[in-house]
Amino acid sequence: MVKQDLYHALKTIAALLVPAVLGLVLFVWGPGRAWEEHLGLAGLFQWRGAITAPREPLLVIIDSNTGGQLGLADKPLYWPRSVYAQALQPLHDAGARVVVFDIFFKTAKGAEDEILAQTMAGLDNVLLFAYLDRQRPLATADGGVVALREQLQLPLPLLADSALATAPFFLPKTPIRVNQVETFRDSAGDQATLPVAALHRWLVDDYITLRNLVIEAQPQLARELPPATRYLQREQFAATLRKLHSVLMRNPTLFRQLQSSLSDGGAGLSALLAVHEAPAYRYLNLYGPPGHLDRINFADLAQGDVDPRRLKDRAVFIGFAESWQPDQVDTFYTVYAGGDGSEHSGVEIAATAFANLLHQQSVQPLSPWLTLILLLVSGLVFSLLTWRLSPRVSGVVSLLMVAGYAVAAYTLFARSYLWLPWVVPLLIQLPLALLIGWYKHHGDVNRQRARISAAFGYYLPEDAVQRLLSAASPTALESRAMFGVCLASDGEQYTALAEQKTPQELASYINAYYEKLFAPVRAGGGIISDVEGDAMMALWTHMTRDCALSHKACAAALAIQKNLAEAGSKAMPTRIGLHAGEIALGAIGALDHFEYRAVGDMVNTASRIQNLNKRLGTRILVSGRVVEDVNEFFFRSLGRFQLAGKQQVIDIYELVDYYTAMSDEREYLYRYFDDGIKLVQKHAFDEALPLFQHFLSLSPGDGPANFYREFCEKMRGDAGGELWQGVFVLGKT
Numbered sequence: 001m002v003k004q005d006l007y008h009a010l011k012t013i014a015a016l017l018v019p020a021v022l023g024l025v026l027f028v029w030g031p032g033r034a035w036e037e038h039l040g041l042a043g044l045f046q047w048r049g050a051i052t053a054p055r056e057p058l059l060v061i062i063d064s065n066t067g068g069q070l071g072l073a074d075k076p077l078y079w080p081r082s083v084y085a086q087a088l089q090p091l092h093d094a095g096a097r098v099v100v101f102d103i104f105f106k107t108a109k110g111a112e113d114e115i116l117a118q119t120m121a122g123l124d125n126v127l128l129f130a131y132l133d134r135q136r137p138l139a140t141a142d143g144g145v146v147a148l149r150e151q152l153q154l155p156l157p158l159l160a161d162s163a164l165a166t167a168p169f170f171l172p173k174t175p176i177r178v179n180q181v182e183t184f185r186d187s188a189g190d191q192a193t194l195p196v197a198a199l200h201r202w203l204v205d206d207y208i209t210l211r212n213l214v215i216e217a218q219p220q221l222a223r224e225l226p227p228a229t230r231y232l233q234r235e236q237f238a239a240t241l242r243k244l245h246s247v248l249m250r251n252p253t254l255f256r257q258l259q260s261s262l263s264d265g266g267a268g269l270s271a272l273l274a275v276h277e278a279p280a281y282r283y284l285n286l287y288g289p290p291g292h293l294d295r296i297n298f299a300d301l302a303q304g305d306v307d308p309r310r311l312k313d314r315a316v317f318i319g320f321a322e323s324w325q326p327d328q329v330d331t332f333y334t335v336y337a338g339g340d341g342s343e344h345s346g347v348e349i350a351a352t353a354f355a356n357l358l359h360q361q362s363v364q365p366l367s368p369w370l371t372l373i374l375l376l377v378s379g380l381v382f383s384l385l386t387w388r389l390s391p392r393v394s395g396v397v398s399l400l401m402v403a404g405y406a407v408a409a410y411t412l413f414a415r416s417y418l419w420l421p422w423v424v425p426l427l428i429q430l431p432l433a434l435l436i437g438w439y440k441h442h443g444d445v446n447r448q449r450a451r452i453s454a455a456f457g458y459y460l461p462e463d464a465v466q467r468l469l470s471a472a473s474p475t476a477l478e479s480r481a482m483f484g485v486c487l488a489s490d491g492e493q494y495t496a497l498a499e500q501k502t503p504q505e506l507a508s509y510i511n512a513y514y515e516k517l518f519a520p521v522r523a524g525g526g527i528i529s530d531v532e533g534d535a536m537m538a539l540w541t542h543m544t545r546d547c548a549l550s551h552k553a554c555a556a557a558l559a560i561q562k563n564l565a566e567a568g569s570k571a572m573p574t575r576i577g578l579h580a581g582e583i584a585l586g587a588i589g590a591l592d593h594f595e596y597r598a599v600g601d602m603v604n605t606a607s608r609i610q611n612l613n614k615r616l617g618t619r620i621l622v623s624g625r626v627v628e629d630v631n632e633f634f635f636r637s638l639g640r641f642q643l644a645g646k647q648q649v650i651d652i653y654e655l656v657d658y659y660t661a662m663s664d665e666r667e668y669l670y671r672y673f674d675d676g677i678k679l680v681q682k683h684a685f686d687e688a689l690p691l692f693q694h695f696l697s698l699s700p701g702d703g704p705a706n707f708y709r710e711f712c713e714k715m716r717g718d719a720g721g722e723l724w725q726g727v728f729v730l731g732k733t
Contacts, residue, residue: 020379319347386437577610617703
């Protein structure tokens with residue numbers, strides 16, 4: 001019992017842990033993280049919808065119509081560089097704080113390059129895109145693979161030297177979805193990417209404060225950070241960014257000190273420090289579908305058709321917004337990619353990344369450890385609820401949990417940009433917990449039904465129990481007309497035993513007695529219909545007449561007598577009667593009391609046949625209706641009888657044994673009896689008497705032979721049959 005309890009406890013614990021463990025495995029192994037990024041993150045963006053974008057970024061778009069508006073070629077590749085210089089002037093005059101060219105200037109244009117270079121040299125806020133060339137891995141002689149190499153390709157030296165700085169901005173191509181942007185690119189010498197460079201130019205004044213705080217915390221670092229006077233020098237800007245990043249990454253203690261000191265500081269200073277925090281990537285917080293950020297056309301800017309107030313204090317990002325551009329495709333698949341093929345352009349993603357960093361609005365995934373804890377807790381909570389509650393209640397509670405979790409995930413994402421995993425908890429863990437819980441409850445119901453069935457099985461047949469359990473009403477057991485074979489048994493000397501034994505001894509004796517009777521009935525597919533004192537009634541039933549039922553009943557009767565014979569003197573001698581016919585089987589009763597029993601003349605007749613054993617001195621008597629259905633057994637015909645209280649005459653037979661168990665000598669002996677019966681039927685009593693006497697000499701104590709011997713002696717001289725008409729009428733003859 002202890003082992004079973006321990007096994008059940010361990011099984012329960014294991015079942016409860018399955019959703020939690022599966023969630024942890026999926027997250028640690030990788031698929032869970034991929035599902036959360038590709039399904040979960042996209043779902044959160046779709047639920048939240050578009051939001052108002054910050055004012056700072058302004059897109060200056062070059063599309064397929066721009067060339068025509070400027071009277072130039074359709075492809076910007078063939079445009080003179082002076083047109084870009086022409087666009088810079090209104091930006092400078094209006095007070096744009098930073099200008100980013102997301103255009104790779106790689107081909108020389110002669111004097112045109114000089115014009116653009118001179119214009120940029122007069123400004124201190126222009127950043128140029130540097131292309132990151134990814135070289136394919138090469139196979140070595142031994143079959144190995146050289147790691148993927150990346151090399152930063154700068155724009156024309158004349159232009160690169162004239163700009164404040166150059167910076168890369170690497171994004172993966174479709175079909176990979178762009179969810180993240182990098183802040184610093186390791187393969188490019190730990191260089192700041194384009195949005196980060198734009199952020200530092202925007203927060204130039206905050207750099208001075210941050211440098212002073214670093215030196216105040218650790219004075220020995222003063223030499224490593226260039227002074228503010230050199231920060232905006234073209235040859236120093238990019239180097240200063242790398243040095244600042246290196247100092248902060250090498251000194252985690254310093255980073256924590258600065259974070260503590262900036263708890264009450266300005267938003268710009270906090271954003272400047274946060275961009276150097278590991279890891280070197282940020283999840284994009286897209287403000288809406290493509291085209292959601294504020295934008296103007298490059299042609300309008302170059303022609304001076306833009307209100308200067310719209311350009312003041314803006315971070316201007318100039319780039320292509322078509323699905324093509326010279327040398328590389330500049331559209332990217334994002335969570336807002338539409339069914340019409342609309343995708344975000346690279347320049348819009350760069351401007352979005354800049355705004356995210358400036359306002360610290362990047363999507364923040366839950367930390368790995370907190371994610372593991374969340375998956376563990378959610379899996380356990382889901383399991384416990386579905387385990388303890390009924391399937392119907394757990395289904396309702398699950399819907400409430402889904403709604404509550406979804407609201408929490410949406411609220412945190414919409415207000416704080418915090419990304420909670422929901423695909424694994426709600427689409428994997430919760431359904432799995434429901435399945436396990438429902439399976440458990442289904443098993444509990446089946447086990448309960450099995451216990452009830454086993455308990456009722458001592459009193460009702462199995463099919464009746466199943467009908468009762470299915471309908472849960474006594475009407476489910478309403479009487480049904482069917483064909484059946486009834487076995488009625490009665491023990492001898494029960495009254496004397498009851499007087500000699502205590503109630504406990506008598507109960508133990510009767511239980512052992514009935515075990516010998518019940519086992520053959522059960523083995524033969526019969527049902528115990530009624531038990532009273534030392535009497536039993538068993539049934540074999542079918543909706544239509546079935547000869548196999550008589551065979552099973554006869555086999556059970558012989559097996560019962562065999563069991564009793566093997567018990568010897570300890571067993572109670574038992575009489576058995578068998579009859580076949582139509583019965584009504586079901587619940588009999590009224591109000592609040594019902595009993596499952598058979599009703600019909602066949603049942604009463606079987607009981608009368610059983611009682612006839614007393615008169616004939618036999619153990620197993622059967623009716624002719626039973627005999628005509630079987631041929632595997634040896635029956636001795638005992639004549640025709642009208643049983644007490646009955647009008648119908650029945651042919652009665654003694655069930656002797658299986659044919660296969662009969663010896664030739666035994667069969668030869670019973671021929672004397674059969675010959676005597678035939679003479680009795682002819683009223684030749686004088687001729688029959690010697691046969692019965694001879695039979696008794698060979699088988700002393702045979703009840704039927706003794707019955708007919710006495711009958712023939714009584715009927716001598718009635719050759720005409722005036723006293724007997726061939727039927728024994730019990731109670732009269």
